[in-house]
Amino acid sequence: MIEKVKNIVFQNRFWKSVFRHGMPVNARLRSEAVMSNLFLHIHPVKIYKDSLLFRKTLGLGLISFYLFFILCITGILLMFYYIPHVQRAYQDMKDLEFAVSFGMILRNMHRWGAHSMVALVFLHMCRVFYTAGYRHPREFNWGVGVILFVCTLALSLTGYLLPWDQLAFWAITIVVNLIETMPIIGDDLRYLVVGGTLVGQNALIRFYVMHVMVLPLLVTMLIAVHFWRIRKDGGLARPE
Amino acid sequence: MKRIFVILSFLILLFYIWQIWKDYNRPYLVYQKEFKELLKQKGGGEAELDDVKFVVRQRWLEKLNRVDRCETCHLGVEDPRFVDAPQPYTTHPDADKHSFERFGCTVCHGGQGLATSVEDAHGPTEDWYKAISSDNFLENSCSKCHGDFIEQEAPVLAKGRTMFKEYGCRGCHNVQGLERVKVAPPLVKIGEKVKIDWLYRWLQNPQMYLPETKMPNFQLTKEEAADMTRFLIPRVRIKDPDNFEGGSYARGKRILSESRCVTCHSFEGKGGDIGPDLAKVSSKVYPEWLFEWIKNPQAMRPDTLMPAYGFSDQDIRDLVAFIVEEYIDLELEDDVIQQNIQFVESANVGRGKELIEKYGCTGCHEIEGVEDRGEIGLDLTAIGDSHISRMDFGMIEVSHEERTVPNWLYNKMKNPRLFKAGLKMPDFTFSDLEAEALTTYLMSRSKEVVPASYHLHLGERPSDYNPQGEFGEILDNYRCLVCHTINGRGGDLAPDISIEGSRVKEKWLKDFMKTPYAIRPILVERMPRLKISDSEVETLYSYFRTTLVDDRVEKLTGSVKEMSLKDPEVISLGKDLYYNKYACNACHQVNLKGGTIGPDLTSVGERLRTEWIVYYLSDPKAFLKRSIEPVYDFTEKELEALTAFLLSAKEKK
């Protein structure tokens, strides 16, 4: 009976098209299972054993990735409630606090997740730096990582404006005034970011689009490249 | 490693369970359950009880851009059964005028309408500084829809507005829409008016000389006061104060009481409050100045409230002689005066000018040689909107719940230099109620705009009635409008004379102006004897008779002629009505018998026109809205009889 069920579940075309091999019962099948799985083939075929130890990497890269994943989920849920309009945005914060079921935990997960992601991405960079992971042949991946870090900061900044409270307003005012001090392009860049001369409705909608659309897409693509290069560059934390 | 993983997983599970419990157990449930119990006690039906659902209740006020969730807990606001229920279930006392459907709660009360917990909704919290208005300042919201002139419905706000104007706040603080007027006397030629040592003492503490003065206490040091005095009076007087040619003390005393100066001025606290207290005036001003002032006050200060009496020079000389002799400061010693004068003479003129510029004296006074640089204080146009972070509490520890803008303003009014040493705002020595009124007014200065459909201006704007020509000149000269009102402009000390022409007879007016008396038996005689000439009274009366009339009265002339007012039978019927049926003598006197509330009706026919008597009897409230005359529904015949009786009620000699 059990055999029969097993056959129906595993011995069909659909199962085989998804999992191209049987149960990983021996070393060969195990390596095949790893190689044919998108989520597991982050590591190369051959790898030094001690570079897999927790104390070598502290798991910082993966934790950052998980945080990004959590932020995407909670962010999508928050988008159901949030309206990027100067008269509504702060009211929506209050709605989340007082009227929406699980609104507060949702918003806090997004908020604290974002704060800790900035910290952890930075720590991840430190770890790579101190284990000399940026050296040949991983220079390109280090570069991708730096761009990812900048993207993380940009996500954090654009998200900061969205509650539309005093803190957000003045923080962004300061930041765009910093942008203005850039030589030559400063004025125009500030105008581009704010969509006017003052932080207002235009700035809010620009920041919102960047925060929920442009930057997450960019980060997703860069993370894919980042992971792919880990494998291609021959594993973790092991300079030549 | 695995063990840590298990523990952490368990902790996270607990955390999620806690979150679910927290999400279910909202703080307002307690109140809703209690309300349901209460409703059961008050006899709510089954359907009504089922209607109390455990949910957030909100009102969305689209036009005001507000969402108010106050009724989540304040469940009984619309239900008249909860009048004596405890908060938060009490019925709102004003539901008929301000419907919740249209106004919600927070537009008047403040606080955080979106919140559903007590602390957050009432505030202030860290992220919502606008706390619910305390009852003391609640009226500040009224002006959003009802304007600033709400005397009846919002007396505190109206008082604050008047105070803001009268205390000259506008001199140092800009408020858009209010005109900057210098409320205090100009200090041009001040050296010819006041004595130097008086000014020195006055600057140190104005309230010591005149407790009710509007001049604030700048808390100056002796040196500062001396410097400012020295600048204001650069030359010590040339004329000797003693060589003023005096008059008769006794005659002066009589003139002072005959002219009823006490109606406006007080003497040691007894008397009117329109002019300053004169009990110590001779220690302040020189007799020559006083002479010139009484002769024509308006020439010296065009905006004074003092009428120009028609005195002869000898009258004034007698009056001044009496004042100089009688009203002196007995506690003041001559050697102290000399010391003060010497101290002032050694003071620094330049520093005095600097101080006058620093304290913005030019906001209220016109001062020779000092340029008015405009408002030196904070712009108060939108002070009610200001964020709590802009209020500097200095080093004073104030708990979070008490850190609100109105509390800051209240303390600023009570003690302007409380928060920091070296602040410039002077101390006006406001009482608690005065500080509350001003705070309420300041909190109402807001840029918040409510839609035009919500505007409902209450109260009357001050009228700009300003008669010109001969009549206007008489009115201006004798400052009639300080006490009397015409067409909405003027004071409320004396009767409104907007339709005086329909009311009184010319002969009576002429006699009254010569020797004014109190028409109501119990009132102190207040109308001053202004010494108006007969020709001026004729001008007044001809203006009254042509302009200040009411057609409702004038149209009665025909029907009055048809009445048989001389018929003894009618008169005796009127007498019966007067004494027995309507008991008018409960309030009115005829020949010194009767009550003392209303005017004396002896010889009323000589004072009032017959048309007026008929008209007033038929509808006393039509013109004098504040009259406490009860309204009777007299028949035509009763009207005739009462009028006939009143006309016959002559003085028995």
Add this chain to the structure above:
Amino acid sequence: MSKRILIILCSIFFTPALIWFSAQVVSGSDDDHTERSGFLLPQKHSTNLTREQLRGKELYQYYCALCHGRTGKGDGFNSFNMSVPPADHTDATVMSTLSDAQIHQVIKEGGSSLGRSPMMPPWGRVISDSEINTLVAYIRTLVTSGK
């Protein structure tokens, strides 16, 4: 190894807790010593009258107090000029015999409507019915205060 991580975790969690706690202790001891130094709160204008009674009081002081007195003892300044003295509203024995409707009627239609003196005029055309109700409510409070 797991021991080391435990120590790290513990220090991460407990150091902030310790700092927070000590900060609480320090600021708590601070509060006891600093004075308010002159910061005042507006005082509540306490009254034990309801809003309705307050409105009634206003009307009473305006229309009635001249004869019935400011405290309702029937000793207003005009009471001495009358042949029939005004009613004493603080007298519990008299007031308890009057129903609310009777007081309402006397105010509205005058003393003569109940066979009393016409010295009490009818106020029905001056004061509205609902305002008379507030007056009645206020007059009832005077009785208790006169006991």
